Amino acid sequence: xxQNPNVVRDERRVQIEVLDSETINVTLVDTLRNTSLESESLxxxxxxxxxADSIGLYVDARAEAFEVFSGKxxxxxxxxxxSKSMDxxxxxxxxxxxEKLLESRLLDLPPEQTMKLKLEWRMKxxxxxxxxxxxxxxxxxxxxxxxxLTFSITxxxxxxxxxTNLPQExxxxxxxxxxxxxxSDTDFKPQQNLRFFWSHIEYPTLEYSSNGSVxxxxxxxxxxxxxxxxxxxxxxxxxxxxxxPWIRTKEYVNFILERLDEKKVKVVFFDxxxxxxxxxxxxxxxxxxxxxxxxxxxxxxxxxxNLELALQSITDESWTVGVDNRAVLLITDQDExxxxxxxxxxxxxxxxxxxxxxxxxxxxxxxxxxxxxQRLFHAPPRLIEAEEFWDKWGQWRQGLVxxxxxxxxxxxxVLPEFFPGRSAQGTPVFVGRSFDMYSPSFxxxxxxxxxxxAARRIGQILRSGDYEEESLTAIRSISRRYGVRNSLLVPGxxxxxxxxxxxxxxxxxxxxIILELERATYAYSDFGGRFVGDMPFEYxxxxxxxxxxxxxxxxxxxxxIGVHPFSEAHRALYVGFAPMLAQAFGMGDQVEFxxxxxxxxxxxxxxxxxxxxxxxxxxxxDPRHWANPYFARLIEEGVFEAEANGKIHPSRPVDRxxxxxxxxxxxxxxxxxxxxxxxxxxxxxxxxxxxxxxxxYFAGAGVVKGYEDGTFRPYLGLTRAEAVKVLLAADxxxxxxxxxxxxxxxxxxxxxxxxxxxxRPWVEEAYSRGIISGFEDGTFRPQxxxxxxxxxxxxxxxxxxx
Numbered sequence: 001x002x003q004n005p006n007v008v009r010d011e012r013r014v015q016i017e018v019l020d021s022e023t024i025n026v027t028l029v030d031t032l033r034n035t036s037l038e039s040e041s042l043x044x045x046x047x048x049x050x051x052a053d054s055i056g057l058y059v060d061a062r063a064e065a066f067e068v069f070s071g072k073x074x075x076x077x078x079x080x081x082x083s084k085s086m087d088x089x090x091x092x093x094x095x096x097x098x099e100k101l102l103e104s105r106l107l108d109l110p111p112e113q114t115m116k117l118k119l120e121w122r123m124k125x126x127x128x129x130x131x132x133x134x135x136x137x138x139x140x141x142x143x144x145x146x147x148x149l150t151f152s153i154t155x156x157x158x159x160x161x162x163x164t165n166l167p168q169e170x171x172x173x174x175x176x177x178x179x180x181x182x183x184s185d186t187d188f189k190p191q192q193n194l195r196f197f198w199s200h201i202e203y204p205t206l207e208y209s210s211n212g213s214v215x216x217x218x219x220x221x222x223x224x225x226x227x228x229x230x231x232x233x234x235x236x237x238x239x240x241x242x243x244x245p246w247i248r249t250k251e252y253v254n255f256i257l258e259r260l261d262e263k264k265v266k267v268v269f270f271d272x273x274x275x276x277x278x279x280x281x282x283x284x285x286x287x288x289x290x291x292x293x294x295x296x297x298x299x300x301x302x303x304x305x306n307l308e309l310a311l312q313s314i315t316d317e318s319w320t321v322g323v324d325n326r327a328v329l330l331i332t333d334q335d336e337x338x339x340x341x342x343x344x345x346x347x348x349x350x351x352x353x354x355x356x357x358x359x360x361x362x363x364x365x366x367x368x369x370x371x372x373x374q375r376l377f378h379a380p381p382r383l384i385e386a387e388e389f390w391d392k393w394g395q396w397r398q399g400l401v402x403x404x405x406x407x408x409x410x411x412x413x414v415l416p417e418f419f420p421g422r423s424a425q426g427t428p429v430f431v432g433r434s435f436d437m438y439s440p441s442f443x444x445x446x447x448x449x450x451x452x453x454a455a456r457r458i459g460q461i462l463r464s465g466d467y468e469e470e471s472l473t474a475i476r477s478i479s480r481r482y483g484v485r486n487s488l489l490v491p492g493x494x495x496x497x498x499x500x501x502x503x504x505x506x507x508x509x510x511x512x513i514i515l516e517l518e519r520a521t522y523a524y525s526d527f528g529g530r531f532v533g534d535m536p537f538e539y540x541x542x543x544x545x546x547x548x549x550x551x552x553x554x555x556x557x558x559x560x561i562g563v564h565p566f567s568e569a570h571r572a573l574y575v576g577f578a579p580m581l582a583q584a585f586g587m588g589d590q591v592e593f594x595x596x597x598x599x600x601x602x603x604x605x606x607x608x609x610x611x612x613x614x615x616x617x618x619x620x621x622d623p624r625h626w627a628n629p630y631f632a633r634l635i636e637e638g639v640f641e642a643e644a645n646g647k648i649h650p651s652r653p654v655d656r657x658x659x660x661x662x663x664x665x666x667x668x669x670x671x672x673x674x675x676x677x678x679x680x681x682x683x684x685x686x687x688x689x690x691x692x693x694x695x696x697y698f699a700g701a702g703v704v705k706g707y708e709d710g711t712f713r714p715y716l717g718l719t720r721a722e723a724v725k726v727l728l729a730a731d732x733x734x735x736x737x738x739x740x741x742x743x744x745x746x747x748x749x750x751x752x753x754x755x756x757x758x759x760r761p762w763v764e765e766a767y768s769r770g771i772i773s774g775f776e777d778g779t780f781r782p783q784x785x786x787x788x789x790x791x792x793x794x795x796x797x798x799x800x801x802x
Contacts, residue, residue, distance in 0.1 A: 092586025
């Protein structure tokens with residue numbers, strides 16, 4: 001990214017080479033041009049993954065000096081540069097998964113001259129669930145007059161699945177162990193980063209957490225290749241086929257039948273009537289083809305064509321094989337809407353159409369019947385479409401039924417039951433939704449999953465023809481939440497408007513919309529907004545603010561943080577939680593959006609200084625988790641801190657250092673523990689550690705001890721009994737105050753039957769104070785590791801018991 005309005009980018013070229021699904025070599029070349037009559041200066045910024053190495057920057061083939069920043073220093077530098085230039089786009093460079101920032105020295109570009117910038121680096125592919133994954137930063141809001149991409153992956157393992165979020169399909173060549181993708185575009189302005197997924201697993205699953213739910217994308221190969229044993233050749237002989245179309249028709253009939261040798265074929269002609277070349281199926285051999293071609297040479301197209309009558313004439317009784325082994329091959333120049341119920345067609349229709357229309361009805365007919373479509377030209381010198389058609393025929397697969405996919409417990413099926421057979425290489429995707437909040441991973445890169453689900457779910461509703469109020473509400477809700485937009489679904493549409501639009505839309509237009517929705521394999525949208533993850537943002541031109549699709553429904557006084565752009569409050573949020581907030585903040589100077597727990601409004605006129613409530617900001621918040629009140633309380637008190645990515649990890653064991661750090665802050669806040677530092681006590685606790693002051697203090701107070709080798713082992717997990725002892729010892733309590741009256745009395749009357757050793761007096765004292773309560777089965781489980789959630793509860797209860 002660079003910031004100079006007088007410098008334009010004429011060309012961007014990206015070359016990505018993946019070796020054995022592990023090592024990725026990336027080369028990015030920008031051709032910049034100075035449009036002014038004076039020399040211009042610019043600084044080049046680019047975000048890189050944390051594991052990127054072998055980095056090189058070249059200007060016109062000359063090695064150029066640069067610096068690489070990481071960690072908090074990188075975020076502070078980005079914020080300072082964004083504030084200085086009043087350009088929020090720079091904040092986007094701090095987004096996940098980019099942990100390094102490359103910054104060139106100041107570059108000079110002479111007037112009306114060009115500069116070629118080349119950046120090279122090497123990195124490792126990430127692994128998300130069952131997929132390898134890579135992401136390349138492109139989302140800089142700078143248009144390129146020309147954009148070219150080359151992606152190649154070669155592996156010694158089978159490459160079963162491959163996805164990219166390019167806005168449209170490029171030219172792709174693939175086989176068992178290799179994928180090569182070429183993509184080119186003009187006036188290219190990316191709306192998000194470039195992402196690639198690939199898997200060596202036949203039936204992988206990809207998981208994505210969003211808005212309190214977990215989505216599962218189940219991927220599987222298409223069904224087996226179509227084995228067409230019987231083919232009805234349906235040929236249009238109406239007057240409009242006269243001339244070049246009829247010459248081409250005869251050429252294509254010969255081409256197709258030569259490649260379907262020995263198949264059973266029936267030839268049917270239609271104009272205003274329907275008639276057969278032969279009453280029954282014939283074996284497609286040399287004699288059959290010779291006789292048919294001679295017959296075609298004697299025919300002259302006449303009269304009007306009745307495609308509806310022709311399709312209806314091919315009934316179930318016409319066939320002797322099952323539906324997976326039959327097909328209708330239609331050759332026609334008719335392309336007007338035909339009121340045919342696709343469910344009543346006895347076989348999938350493969351259409352070869354002489355039409356110049358951009359949106360062909362024949363394509364709809366083919367798709368909804370389970371076939372495919374090939375456009376034909378009227379008079380080229382040779383059959384230039386033949387190779388493309390035959391490639392589609394070779395890749396034509398049987399449809400899939402979702403019931404063949406094993407779903408997880410609690411998962412809800414949300415897609416149509418049947419996928420029509422496809423003619424191009426691809427991967428069908430089933431997306432289920434579960435309301436089981438907690439999941440082992442958070443694949444933010446897989447944000448395309450819910451958006452694909454949303455588009456296909458709306459397509460399913462529209463295909464069903466159920467337009468009751470409940471269905472209309474679902475369509476509008478899904479469309480608004482996931483940014484699904486088309487000629488039917490427009491921003492701000494009221495339910496009455498949608499109902500009216502569905503009444504007035506033509507059948508052909510509706511089928512086109514359903515086709516686009518059900519074919520959705522994209523991560524881009526043409527609705528005029530932008531996306532952060534799966535959340536659509538729209539620009540409110542009156543207020544000059546970018547607003548998330550769920551902001552108005554979720555922003556409340558108790559959960560809303562309002563800050564001034566580029567203020568100290570804004571800086572504190574950005575630097576503290578950059579991986580979660582950077583992309584949304586980078587949309588513009590004014591933005592409003594929600595995370596799982598908090599909503600943020602960055603607008604002029606809001607407060608400029610940070611507040612303690614800003615720290616109550618975590619992304620793995622589950623509104624049903626029992627520890628929520630404890631986490632919220634400790635965060636508000638400044639005792640507990642979420643990680644830099646906003647996560648609290650409630651189920652993760654708390655380590656010794658973290659517990660002491662929280663206890664130290666809790667005591668200092670309450671005035672019970674005097675905050676006095678000490679000298680280094682343990683060899684593995686140094687001054688640079690953020691927990692060193694707490695550990696040294698409690699060691700000096702005799703609350704904790706180290707090990708015989710002089711270490712403290714700060715990252716070792718803490719047991720439940722140890723935590724209780726540390727908590728009470730820090731309060732000054734000693735177990736001698738609660739020892740048994742008789743030295744001979746057996747220790748068997750503990751409150752908890754599983755606490756019978758040194759921990760008993762500590763645990764009983766904590767129980768008597770109401771700090772602990774144990775488990776439902778009456779046990780305390782003293783040797784079990786203390787989770788972060790349990791630690792939060794323990795600290796809050798101890799505070800309230802005083």
